[in-house]
Amino acid sequence: xxxxxxxxxxxxxxxxxxxxxxxxxxxxxxxxxxxxxxxxxxxxxxxxxxxxxxxxxxxxxxxxxxxxxxxxxxxxxxxxxxxxxxxxxxxxxxxxxxxxxxxxxxxxxxxxxxxxxxxxxxxxxxxxxxxxxxxxxxxxxxxxxxxxxxxxxxxxxxxxxxxxxxxxxxxxxxxxxxxxxx
Amino acid sequence: xxxxxxxxxxxxxxxxxxxxxxxxxxxxxxxxxxxxxxxxxxxxxxxxxxxxxxxxxxxxxxxxxxxxxxxxxxxxxxxxxxxxxxxxxxxxxxxxxxxxxxxxxxxxxxxxxxxxxxxxxxxxxxxxxxxxxxxxxxxxxxxxxxxxxxxxxxxxxxxxxxxxxxxxxxxxxxxxxxxxxxxxxxxxxxxxxxxxxxxxxxxxxxxxxxxxxxxxxxxxxxxxxxxxxxxxxxxxxxxxxxxxxxxxxxxxxxxxxxxxxxxxxxxxxxxxxxxxxxxxxxxxxxxxxxxxxxxxxxxxxxxxxxxxxxxxxxxxxxxxxxxxxxxxxxxxxxxxxxxxxxxxxxxxxxxxxxxxxxxxxxxxxxxxxxxxxxxxxxxxxxxxxxxxxxxxxxxxxxx
Numbered sequence: 231x232x233x234x235x236x237x238x239x240x241x242x243x244x245x246x247x248x249x250x251x252x253x254x255x256x257x258x259x260x261x262x263x264x265x266x267x268x269x270x271x272x273x274x275x276x277x278x279x280x281x282x283x284x285x286x287x288x289x290x291x292x293x294x295x296x297x298x299x300x301x302x303x304x305x306x307x308x309x310x311x312x313x314x315x316x317x318x319x320x321x322x323x324x325x326x327x328x329x330x331x332x333x334x335x336x337x338x339x340x341x342x343x344x345x346x347x348x349x350x351x352x353x354x355x356x357x358x359x360x361x362x363x364x365x366x367x368x369x370x371x372x373x374x375x376x377x378x379x380x381x382x383x384x385x386x387x388x389x390x391x392x393x394x395x396x397x398x399x400x401x402x403x404x405x406x407x408x409x410x411x412x
Numbered sequence: 413x414x415x416x417x418x419x420x421x422x423x424x425x426x427x428x429x430x431x432x433x434x435x436x437x438x439x440x441x442x443x444x445x446x447x448x449x450x451x452x453x454x455x456x457x458x459x460x461x462x463x464x465x466x467x468x469x470x471x472x473x474x475x476x477x478x479x480x481x482x483x484x485x486x487x488x489x490x491x492x493x494x495x496x497x498x499x500x501x502x503x504x505x506x507x508x509x510x511x512x513x514x515x516x517x518x519x520x521x522x523x524x525x526x527x528x529x530x531x532x533x534x535x536x537x538x539x540x541x542x543x544x545x546x547x548x549x550x551x552x553x554x555x556x557x558x559x560x561x562x563x564x565x566x567x568x569x570x571x572x573x574x575x576x577x578x579x580x581x582x583x584x585x586x587x588x589x590x591x592x593x594x595x596x597x598x599x600x601x602x603x604x605x606x607x608x609x610x611x612x613x614x615x616x617x618x619x620x621x622x623x624x625x626x627x628x629x630x631x632x633x634x635x636x637x638x639x640x641x642x643x644x645x646x647x648x649x650x651x652x653x654x655x656x657x658x659x660x661x662x663x664x665x666x667x668x669x670x671x672x673x674x675x676x677x678x679x680x681x682x683x684x685x686x687x688x689x690x691x692x693x694x695x696x697x698x699x700x701x702x703x704x705x706x707x708x709x710x711x712x713x714x715x716x717x718x719x720x721x722x723x724x725x726x727x728x729x730x731x732x733x734x735x736x737x738x739x740x741x742x743x744x745x746x747x748x749x750x751x752x753x754x755x756x757x758x759x760x761x762x763x764x765x766x767x768x769x770x771x772x773x774x775x776x777x778x779x780x781x782x783x784x785x786x787x788x789x790x791x792x793x794x795x796x797x798x799x800x801x802x803x804x805x806x807x808x809x810x811x
Contacts (some may be wrong), residue, residue, distance in 0.1 A: 403623035
């Protein structure tokens with residue numbers, strides 16, 4: 231029997247680089263994500279909202295801190311900070327004067343990557359699911375997952391058309407959500 | 413007893429599962445779903461499962477053709493509003509069947525192997541088989557892990573089948589829409605299809621709940637990607653059974669019939685898969701001249717079992733739903749509720765199962781994908797009917 235080919239090619243490294251993991255996958259250049267996180271306790275963040283934006287370069291994190299201040303961190307800055315080898319030290323360094331919330335950035339980025347931002351930035355598309363525990367609560371997760379989540383996954387660079395003639399939808403909508411798999 | 417075959421592996425790490433998006437399989441109601449053991453097989457036992465699955469698959473395909481040739485739709489359990497689609501599919505979509513899963517009883521030690529059913533239309537257990545089983549293999553004690561293997565080529569089979577579909581329709585844009593009804597388990601199974609589809613060469617693979625999908629009998633199958641912007645799909649894989657559509661959404665059944673007849677979309681698994689799924693076909697097999705030692709006796713009439721020992725099953729249904737087992741007495745010895753109680757029934761010979769010293773029954777399952785038998789997994793049940801309470805059990809081979 232031949233040896234099983236591993237399902238994953240190595241560990242899923244969190245990468246904020248521009249290249250997607252996996253040569254066979256296409257990176258959708260069209261869409262981006264703006265993730266809003268809220269600091270729920272000292273240094274701990276949860277995702278409050280995720281919105282799709284028209285271009286990847288418009289992606290950003292909006293951070294709402296416990297002291298009622300807000301930060302907007304654009305994609306370019308996220309990438310620079312994750313590549314910054316001093317980030318790990320900065321998380322220890324409470325005297326860093328650039329931004330007094332700087333030291334919380336790595337936990338913030340972790341949480342953000344468990345949502346749709348992680349999907350956009352290269353976590354394996356075929357097996358990625360946003361982690362519900364990264365969100366403020368279950369209903370936030372459901373709402374975001376069913377709207378932005380699905381729309382983002384379906385974003386495409388293909389040509390679209392106008393509404394098909396005699397098109398009908400809404401089937402199966404009233405059914406229970408029990409699995410119909412055999 | 414299979415106790416000697418069980419190797420302790422403990423529980424999979426929740427962190428590892430979360431990394432792969434598979435934590436659903438251990439959360440809330442699933443907290444005891446994954447068995448902390450692997451079951452060991454000998455090569456010859458695996459060969460027997462693989463061979464039986466291949467032979468039975470060919471047999472069921474032949475049965476489907478005969479049903480079509482002789483137009484035995486009613487006997488085969490095809491609702492009237494699905495006949496046109498199934499008939500067309502047999503003629504024009506033959507070979508498009510992508511994936512199904514056999515459920516067996518026995519097959520180990522002295523217990524004879526018997527086929528319980530074939531899930532030929534929609535199916536589950538794919539992520540467990542493909543992704544969790546290899547993780548479980550890694551947890552064998554070092555000494556056993558060295559020579560341990562698994563028969564787990566579901567991805568290869570799916571990729572092969574999907575490539576065949578693409579090759580068959582070379583002029584169609586390679587866009588695939590995955591349809592679910594909303595249950596998380598369906599999305600996780602569709603993740604497996606998505607992964608294989610991308611590897612097979614599908615350029616765009618999207619997903620949506622059925623309620624959001626737009627069906628046009630003149631233009632095909634669409635999603636509204638952006639307000640007023642619609643994307644058309646040339647291929648669809650649905651995790652909604654054909655009989656569900658026929659019984660519960662007859663208008664949609666009509667639309668899909670027109671869509672496939674007009675070549676507007678390739679729907680997987682194709683409509684003739686109903687004939688592979690319907691248990692009403694099982695009593696017909698011997699009547700159609702098709703025999704196999706692994707087949708259980710089946711009848712439309714429980715008088716075929718004068719000793720009153722049989723399993724009563726609806727012709728369509730999820731595993732275990734509305735199944736009643738009779739062991740000779742008037743009242744059933746086991747009975748499950750479900751949504752399929754109104755459907756016609758068939759009666760099937762009772763099959764012995766392999767068990768362990770806890771009394772759990774083991775049900776082996778074999779996948780056929782891309783025309784090949786390609787993967788094995790097990791479930792075990794504390795009880796007589798294998799249903800949602802079953803545990804998933806991985807397997808391994810040594811030497």
